[in-house]
Amino acid sequence: MPVLRVGVDDTDSVKGMCTTYVGAVLERKLLSMGCRKAELSRLIRLNPNCPFKTRGNAAVSLHLEVPEEMVEQVVKTVVKTVEELYEKGYENTQPGVVFYEGVDVPEEWKRFAFRAVREIVSLDDALTLAEKHGARVFMFNGGRGVIGALAAIALPLTNPTYEAIAYRVRDNWGTVRRIDVNSVLELVRTGLSFDTYDPASREIRITPHTPCPVLAGVRSASAENAVKALGIVKFHEEIELTTVYATNQATDMHYVESKISQLRPFTNAVIAGTVASNPSTTQGGHVFFKLNDGRDTVTCAVYAPTGGLRKVASALMPGDELTVMGAVKQKPQGLTVNVEKIEVKRLVEHFVLRPPLCPGCGRRTESAGREQGYRCRRCGVKLPSEAVEKTSVPRKISPGIYEAAISARRHLTKPVGLTYLGVVNSQ
Ligand SMILES: [Zn+2]
Numbered sequence: 555m556p557v558l559r560v561g562v563d564d565t566d567s568v569k570g571m572c573t574t575y576v577g578a579v580l581e582r583k584l585l586s587m588g589c590r591k592a593e594l595s596r597l598i599r600l601n602p603n604c605p606f607k608t609r610g611n612a613a614v615s616l617h618l619e620v621p622e623e624m625v626e627q628v629v630k631t632v633v634k635t636v637e638e639l640y641e642k643g644y645e646n647t648q649p650g651v652v653f654y655e656g657v658d659v660p661e662e663w664k665r666f667a668f669r670a671v672r673e674i675v676s677l678d679d680a681l682t683l684a685e686k687h688g689a690r691v692f693m694f695n696g697g698r699g700v701i702g703a704l705a706a707i708a709l710p711l712t713n714p715t716y717e718a719i720a721y722r723v724r725d726n727w728g729t730v731r732r733i734d735v736n737s738v739l740e741l742v743r744t745g746l747s748f749d750t751y752d753p754a755s756r757e758i759r760i761t762p763h764t765p766c767p768v769l770a771g772v773r774s775a776s777a778e779n780a781v782k783a784l785g786i787v788k789f790h791e792e793i794e795l796t797t798v799y800a801t802n803q804a805t806d807m808h809y810v811e812s813k814i815s816q817l818r819p820f821t822n823a824v825i826a827g828t829v830a831s832n833p834s835t836t837q838g839g840h841v842f843f844k845l846n847d848g849r850d851t852v853t854c855a856v857y858a859p860t861g862g863l864r865k866v867a868s869a870l871m872p873g874d875e876l877t878v879m880g881a882v883k884q885k886p887q888g889l890t891v892n893v894e895k896i897e898v899k900r901l902v903e904h905f906v907l908r909p910p911l912c913p914g915c916g917r918r919t920e921s922a923g924r925e926q927g928y929r930c931r932r933c934g935v936k937l938p939s940e941a942v943e944k945t946s947v948p949r950k951i952s953p954g955i956y957e958a959a960i961s962a963r964r965h966l967t968k969p970v971g972l973t974y975l976g977v978v979n980s981q
Contacts, residue, residue: 557592558620559659560632561652561707563600563613564699566766567641570728575721575767576639577614578797580632589618589628594777597717597799598706600670601808602964603820603881606646606698610965613702614799629653633692640694650699651692652684654707660687663708670705671808671966674820680704711800715748718780718798719771726791728765733758734788746783747774748972749804752960759960760787769793773803806968809879814850819884823891825852829874833867841867845878845891853890854878861959866896869950873902879967894967897955905944910937 560580565573574597581595600611620628633651640649666683669675680701684691689707691700722731738758742751749759750772760770770787774780777798784796812823830851831844839858844851856867870876879895909919912930919928919937928937957963957970 555619555621556655556657558589558618558625558628559652559654559656559707560616560618560628561613561650561654561703561705562615562632562636562699563650563702563706564647565636565640565649567644567647568764569641569644570765570767571639571641572766572768573612573614574719574771574799576636577616577799578719578721578795579639580635581616581797582795583631583635584616584618584620584628587628587631588624589620591617592619593617594716594798594800596706596709596711596714597801597803598667598671598702598709599801599803599808599965600702600705601672601674601820601822602966603808603822603883604674605820611702612965613699613706615703615706625655629690636692637694645695648696648698649694650697650701650703652700652703652707653690654687659708663687663704664710667705667707667709668807670701671709671802672810672821673818675701677701709802711802713805714800714802715773715775715804716777716780716798717771717773717801717803718777718784718796720769720784720787720789720796721767721794722769723792723794724767727767731761731769732790733761733770734790737786737788741772741783741786744783744786746779746786747772749773749960749969750783754959755961757961767794773801803965804968804972805966806879808964808966814845814847814852817852817882817889817891819882819889821882822880823882824877824879825891826877827875829870829872829876831872833870835864835868839864843867843870845876853885853887854880854893855885855890856893856896859959859962860893861962863893863896863956863958866898866951866956867893870898871902871904871949874898875900893958894962894964895955895957895970898951898953901949901951901953904947904949906947908943908945910941910943913937 565576596615598613641647772783808822809824827845827847830846833843835841841856841864845854856864877897878893880891880893909928914933914935919930922929927939955970
């Protein structure tokens with residue numbers, strides 16, 4: 555049976571709704587009509603460094619086995635549901651819905667999907683692609699969501715993570731979420747999920763702070779564990795429905811290895827290089843340093859919300875070898891990398907230089923002038939410049955990978971401790 559792939563994006567506003575909820579409602583409706591899941595529905599996070607994004611920049615896709623005679627009915631149901639649920643009255647809420655029937659998604663379309671996660675793509679490009687491959691497109695209020703809807707359908711997920719989500723009944727939207735904190739701590743102890751709780755700030759990470767329909771979302775390395783983990787959490791309010799998505803969250807998929815000369819605004823880069831300036835800290839607590847990749851130099855900014863990452867940045871010294879990961883922004887001083895992770899690969903030795911002791915009287919000599927060596931004032935002994943006393947001072951940081959505070963982390967960014975998810979996607 556051919557698979558009908560349904561992509562939906564941009565149904566939410568800063569004030570409410572959530573595209574994952576629209577996906578869950580669609581899933582429930584279509585399964586009750588007799589459709590079957592060909593594969594798990596997907597929650598795809600798009601480029602977090604995109605100036606048009608709403609909140610988390612999430613698009614969803616459903617992949618269904620649909621009897622041929624039911625396809626038109628499914629299309630009608632989906633379009634009607636999206637039309638009913640999307641947030642009206644917001645210029646920047648521009649829903650897009652895409653349908654595609656076929657066993658495989660064309661390679662060109664998959665490449666488009668990677669671009670939507672990593673850079674800025676135009677609505678024109680999206681519509682051209684949809685037309686070329688015979689996808690059906692529905693647009694509301696401008697329809698920029700077609701970009702994300704296309705991406706959600708096609709993005710290859712070679713190493714996905716999973717999120718099980720519970721949604722609230724409509725009467726509770728906008729009210730305080732009633733969740734049993736002890737059950738969340740119990741979940742943390744099971745190790746079934748990740749990004750559940752921030753021990754540093756004691757913040758529960760599975761509940762959003764927006765008035766959206768999400769009650770809680772639990773992330774895990776497998777769909778089974780995500781569902782099991784959500785089952786451990788106790789709520790003191792009614793749940794409307796639950797579902798589980800395969801996602802590209804916590805995969806680092808948005809980062810692309812780049813030379814400094816290749817950097818473009820609104821992309822997310824991984825740059826290997828050498829520290830080329832002493833770090834400076836502004837009054838607001840932001841740390842800036844220069845990085846050189848052997849040919850070019852770029853400004854790296856480690857902003858206050860990244861928390862402890864600033865301590866690492868401010869302890870860097872010229873010559874240290876690093877890999878930085880972050881969002882590329884156009885700033886008055888030129889392209890700047892807003893650093894989200896730093897891998898310290900090699901640290902230079904830190905020496906303090908002093909004039910040597912006099913071999914005759916044991917007192918400290920003095921500089922005899924620039925590149926003139928040293929002289930003892932008492933005995934008149936002269937020593938060459940090479941006699942300088944070098945004392946090694948321990949560095950304040952060690953090689954390793956350092957990340958921004960949990961509260962500043964992007965959905966797409968892989969937490970440093972998350973080794974069990976395997977290697978990072980490279981492309
Ligand atoms: Zn002396």
